[in-house]
Amino acid sequence: MAKHATPLLDQLESGPWPSWVSDIKQEAETRAKNVKGIDYQIPVDVCDDVLGLMELTYAQKRTHWKHGGIVGVFGYGGGVIGRYCDQPQQFPGVAHFHTVRVSQPAGKYYSTKYLKDICTLWELRGSGLTNMHGSTGDIVFIGTTTPQLEEIFWELTHNLNQDLGGSGSNLRTPSDCIGSSRCEYACYDTQSLCHAMTLDYQDELHRPAFPYKFKFKFDGCPNCCVASIARSDMSFIGTWKDDIRIDQKAVQAYIGGELKPNAGAHSGRDWGKFDIAKEVLNLCPTKCMRMDGAKLVIDNRECTRCMHCINAMPRALRIGQETGLSILVGAKAPILDGAQMGSLLVPFIKVEEPYDEIKEVIESVWDWWMEEGKNRERLGELIKRQGFQKLLEVTNIEAMPQHVQEPRHNPYIFWREDEVEGGFEREITEFRKYHQR
Numbered sequence: 001m002a003k004h005a006t007p008l009l010d011q012l013e014s015g016p017w018p019s020w021v022s023d024i025k026q027e028a029e030t031r032a033k034n035v036k037g038i039d040y041q042i043p044v045d046v047c048d049d050v051l052g053l054m055e056l057t058y059a060q061k062r063t064h065w066k067h068g069g070i071v072g073v074f075g076y077g078g079g080v081i082g083r084y085c086d087q088p089q090q091f092p093g094v095a096h097f098h099t100v101r102v103s104q105p106a107g108k109y110y111s112t113k114y115l116k117d118i119c120t121l122w123e124l125r126g127s128g129l130t131n132m133h134g135s136t137g138d139i140v141f142i143g144t145t146t147p148q149l150e151e152i153f154w155e156l157t158h159n160l161n162q163d164l165g166g167s168g169s170n171l172r173t174p175s176d177c178i179g180s181s182r183c184e185y186a187c188y189d190t191q192s193l194c195h196a197m198t199l200d201y202q203d204e205l206h207r208p209a210f211p212y213k214f215k216f217k218f219d220g221c222p223n224c225c226v227a228s229i230a231r232s233d234m235s236f237i238g239t240w241k242d243d244i245r246i247d248q249k250a251v252q253a254y255i256g257g258e259l260k261p262n263a264g265a266h267s268g269r270d271w272g273k274f275d276i277a278k279e280v281l282n283l284c285p286t287k288c289m290r291m292d293g294a295k296l297v298i299d300n301r302e303c304t305r306c307m308h309c310i311n312a313m314p315r316a317l318r319i320g321q322e323t324g325l326s327i328l329v330g331a332k333a334p335i336l337d338g339a340q341m342g343s344l345l346v347p348f349i350k351v352e353e354p355y356d357e358i359k360e361v362i363e364s365v366w367d368w369w370m371e372e373g374k375n376r377e378r379l380g381e382l383i384k385r386q387g388f389q390k391l392l393e394v395t396n397i398e399a400m401p402q403h404v405q406e407p408r409h410n411p412y413i414f415w416r417e418d419e420v421e422g423g424f425e426r427e428i429t430e431f432r433k434y435h436q437r
Helices: 006-012 018-031 046-060 110-126 144-157 189-201 202-206 248-256 309-312 356-372 379-386 388-395 425-435
Strands: 099-102 128-130 140-143 214-218 234-240 289-292 295-298 325-328 343-349
Touching: 006 018, 006 425, 018 046, 018 128, 018 309, 099 144, 099 379, 099 388, 110 128, 110 144, 110 202, 189 202, 189 214, 189 356, 214 295, 234 356, 325 356, 325 379, 356 379, 356 388
Parallel strands: 214 234
Antiparallel strands: 099 140, 128 140, 234 325, 289 295, 325 343
16 A cells, blocks of 8 residues: 555556656555565665655645755765755655666667666665666666665676766766667767767766766767757767768659658658658758759758758668768757757768877867866857857867858957968058058
8 A cells, every 4th residue: 555645646647658656656566565575775665755755746836855965986976966855754765865877888788687687786775766768878776875875886886897877067978879780870880989988088977077067979870869969068970971872763763652751650641652852852951952854963062961861762862981970069958048059060070999089179178168167157158158269269170161050240350460461560560651641
């Protein structure tokens, strides 16, 4: 029997979709019966008290969770998010309810043994509630007590060969798509680059020294399955430098109805006869595609790699063969200064181990941000405050047309003395001659 009445939470079980309330009730019942004979290391009624506290939150329309200080494991400044409730007498099972972030493997590939092992660990030393995965990408262990943190860390690192993820003003756990392991569109090996960056920047991941959080995300192609362009301070998006490959016979097969567009993914809806002009050509954002008789022609100089045509006709169109990635910077959610999408910094860069060219860009950006960033100021906000031109200066990247988002509003151009051949001496001399006349 439930420990607390939860009429408001019960309403969340009434819809057609799976409910987190049902999941927590199931875990509460499992822990109460303890059919596995587990020697639980935190209060058995933890899940019951979670439900009770959330019911109180809904009834009073205010949170009863509080951040009561910094908790963590020895030697690490991140990975644990301290959480307490402000009603410990009424809900003792969640007096402490810390979250532990666990670094996910590249591509989020797991063995069943590993999943069983981490769930067994969390049943023993935590609430048994998990989030697979958090918005950053981590495995999220939800709810444990302070004495269990070191025990959990020991088990993870010594027996499961696993590390904590990031939290706080540091590098957050890098996240990537499945890349070339399973995706034909991948322009580089996302898992290799993500894993390398995770290992190379462990100190930045576990010992907060940044002005605020910093997120890496790795997308293998412009389809952006990890949404790096919207969610990461530095996103690495696969792209190509040469032309889109065209199979003209397959183009005609799509037009003739022999091949289904979008790889047949129409959710059972009958879209009627495929119209290449309506569904592909007219939807190209730069109108760089046209039919020349029975031949599809693409002006690749105008292509912005939006992927729509390739997604619509995957058997007819392929990404180019000279592949690499673009680096974008400054995306973030609307916490302080509104949402921002990533801005293009490096249009194309080869992806070759040991990735030194990519690391040079990363570290030059970090040096500037750590020197100039205010407390709790994301990289995108610093760029907005000091200007994109300043970012180009500190990274030694020359300005190019791809950096221009829109025409400038200010009609005046101001030059630094070292940017003008001969400095300003010539201009001063001419000015004096004019006034002497």
